[in-house]
Amino acid sequence: MSVVIHGATKIDADGIVDDFWVAFGSHSILATGIGTGWHGWATADGVSVVNAAGRIVTPGFIDIHGHGGGGHAFDDGADEIHAALAVHRAHGTTRSVISLVANPIETLSASLAAIAELTASDELILGSHLEGPYLAPAQRGAHSQKHLGTPNRDELAQLLSAARGTLRQLTIAPELPGALDAIEQLTDAGVTVAIGHTEADFALTKEAFDRGATLLTHAFNAMPGIKHREPGPVTAALGDPRVALELILDGFHVHPEVARIAFFAAPQRIVLITDAMAAAGANDGEYTLGDLDVTVAAGRAVLSGTDTIAGSTVTQDAALRSALFDSGIDPVLAVRAVTASPARALSFDERFGYLAPGFASDVVLLDANWFVTDVWAAGVPVAQTNAVP
Ligand SMILES: [Zn+2]
Structure with missing residues (x-):
């Protein structure tokens, strides 16, 4: 199972990128890019596609x-x-x-x-x-x-x-x-x-x-x-x-x-x-x-x-x-x-902390006010049960 998120504003330690997309599987981020390049990743069976226009995407x-x-x-x-x-x-x-x-x-x-x-x-x-x-x-x-x-x-x-x-x-x-x-x-x-x-x-x-x-x-x-x-x-x-x-x-x-x-x-x-x-x-x-x-x-x-x-x-x-x-x-x-x-x-910087190919499939989506809307941890969606901000 894999996930494609597109249209988001990416923010990580490497900088800010608009109209960003990221494709990830259960283990690692597979590919990232700008614009419509995600289309090729969205055709596989069982892939879930998230339109994140207007939202911010960061590493977990x-x-x-x-x-x-x-x-x-x-x-x-x-x-x-x-x-x-x-x-x-x-x-x-x-x-x-x-x-x-x-x-x-x-x-x-x-x-x-x-x-x-x-x-x-x-x-x-x-x-x-x-x-x-x-x-x-x-x-x-x-x-x-x-x-x-x-x-x-x-x-x-x-x-x-x-x-x-x-x-x-x-x-x-x-x-x-x-x-x-x-x-x-x-x-x-x-x-x-x-x-x-x-x-x-x-x-x-x-x-x-x-x-x-x-x-x-x-x-x-x-x-x-x-x-x-x-x-x-x-x-x-x-x-x-x-x-x-x-x-x-x-x-x-x-x-x-x-x-x-x-x-x-x-x-x-x-x-x-x-x-x-x-x-x-x-x-x-x-x-x-x-x-x-x-x-x-x-x-x-x-x-x-x-x-x-x-x-x-x-x-x-x-x-x-x-x-x-x-x-x-x-x-x-x-x-x-x-x-x-x-x-x-803690010397985990080759595996965690960036939205780039090879890094862990840890992804957070936030709304324009920086409240979390979606989380994937090791590629798995996390239930959003939090009523407490
Ligand atoms: Zn303490």
Whole structure:
């Protein structure tokens, strides 16, 4: 079965093309072009043809940092992961990394092993992200203090072996004892190391990047900000072309003007993540994140009884609209931040993130106001069940 979409305005990191068409099968994009060249691809048996005049077509979105959605938490096992991902998929996120909050090492090992199985059976799952336990206690955010720890070789080897090659990302505070050595051990094992939940200054963050870290976990959140005499981790990341910066654009985590400055300073290296907890695409109310209680009101999630933000309730299409309309980001750069840049951050950029032959059949159609109308993930149409924008 294959699909031909024609007449759309294509936007990806390569630029904007009007009257664009794309033909794709279940595995990969077969051909693209402009005008009427799609006719030859529309004659085969079983091909479905979509006239997308007036709409925007982009590659599928890639979320490299999320914790759940639709009332379901990624920490709670395979069924909950699938249910949460279905909600994000309807909002355009076709490939996802499963993030885990700090927990006892045995619990994390079991979760990593379960996600390794899911990664083998569901090609839309890219692997796992350990956000804890190697975080600075003073910047722990919504991670339980009692589960935080410091890294050592044997423990990391245990986690790596549980993940069987599917641990894609690990967040670490570089000031912890053993952290810089851990960065080398992890990057040697093919893991993308992110700096985050940290009190590190500019110099230490630079050193962490020199030791192999290539990502900043939710820039500005759970780390020192930018001061004119204390430039901090964000400035270190913005100034280093090897490093990508995660950003949560949900209206609460980062001011739109600060987001605009980040895009201006590193236009090719901003990655819009959701960091979504279970309430994304679901109702306000009481939730849990790991073993912490979270209260969600008007879409803002906080640790119950505190003012500490506990993840977001955003979906990537909403983050994209925030970049476009609240921060005024150029559409090519905004789309890049949910497609090519996250793919590149985790070294998936030869397979995901562009609408070009050979790339995965992950395609999103949006209306002129940037609301998702159709999604194909690995060539399969995704049910549009989302009533929540
Ligand atoms: Zn997170």
